[in-house]
Amino acid sequence: MDHVRPVPDGAPEGVPSGGDAARLADLLRRSALGDEAAFAEFYDATSARAYGLALRVVRNPAHAEEVAQEAYLDAWRSSTRYDADRGSAVGWLLTIVHRKAVDRVRSVEAASSREETWNREAAPTDHDQTAESAHASLDAARIRGAVATLTDVQRRAVELTYFGGYTHTEVATLLDVPLGTAKTRIRDGLIRLRDLMGVAS
Numbered sequence: 001m002d003h004v005r006p007v008p009d010g011a012p013e014g015v016p017s018g019g020d021a022a023r024l025a026d027l028l029r030r031s032a033l034g035d036e037a038a039f040a041e042f043y044d045a046t047s048a049r050a051y052g053l054a055l056r057v058v059r060n061p062a063h064a065e066e067v068a069q070e071a072y073l074d075a076w077r078s079s080t081r082y083d084a085d086r087g088s089a090v091g092w093l094l095t096i097v098h099r100k101a102v103d104r105v106r107s108v109e110a111a112s113s114r115e116e117t118w119n120r121e122a123a124p125t126d127h128d129q130t131a132e133s134a135h136a137s138l139d140a141a142r143i144r145g146a147v148a149t150l151t152d153v154q155r156r157a158v159e160l161t162y163f164g165g166y167t168h169t170e171v172a173t174l175l176d177v178p179l180g181t182a183k184t185r186i187r188d189g190l191i192r193l194r195d196l197m198g199v200a201s
Contacts (some may be wrong), residue, residue, distance in 0.1 A: 024089040025082075032079040039076055046090055047072075050097045057101035058108075062169040067104050071097040146196040154189035161186050 024045060030038035050071060055064035074096050082092050147155055153175075160171045172182035 021088045021090070025084045028075075028079055028082050028089045028092075029084070031076065032082065039079070042089070043072060046093055049090065050093060053094055053097050054101045057098065058104050062167050062173070063104055063108070064101070066169060067101045068097060071100050074100070142197065143193075146193050149196060150189050150192055154185050154192065157182055157185035158189040158193070 024042060027038045027042040027045070031042060047068065050068045051064055054067040054071070055061060058064050058067060071093065075093055078096075082089065086092075147158065150158065156175065157171055160166045160174060161168070166174065168183050168186065169179060171186070172179040175182060175185075177185075
């Protein structure tokens with residue numbers, strides 16, 4: 001599916017460009033036969049609506065883009081199951097998008113709940129605040145020193161991820177690099193920090 005391009009950031013929801021229900025159904029039927037060009041045309045005609053629905057559900061542009069991409073991959077793989085007699089091609093696609101968006105929201109909420117539970121249960125007991133402050137200051141100095149030894153690209157990727165709170169996808173966008181490149185920079189930076197800090201892998 002080399003013809004399929006990423007969902008554009010901020011794509012508005014709208015009517016599929018230049019296509020009616022019969023044309024889209026035909027494109028999906030041809031896609032089921034392995035016609036990548038037909039699927040690319042189907043994608044171009046429907047991606048704004050798919051992204052718009054995903055964004056309304058997940059309320060996060062990066063997550064919405066990922067949800068839409070997953071939905072199109074699913075649609076490509078399962079296009080043989082589309083039945084025009086049971087509904088429109090757009091309706092079939094948006095059902096997939098909605099299901100995946102709801103799954104993403106549930107996954108994010110579950111992860112957030114687990115993190116809150118862990119933070120609550122791992123809360124330190126009262127102890128000497130002066131000693132804690134001293135250790136924190138020393139640790140911060142060690143971390144700053146270790147981060148300073150990273151290459152510029154590694155340091156920027158790590159800072160955006162762990163100090164800026166951005167997702168890997170958002171880091172890739174901010175740095176204008178492919179997602180895989182961003183992940184590699186983050187991973188390499190963390191490995192170097194681990195080695196410098198003497199943390200066991």
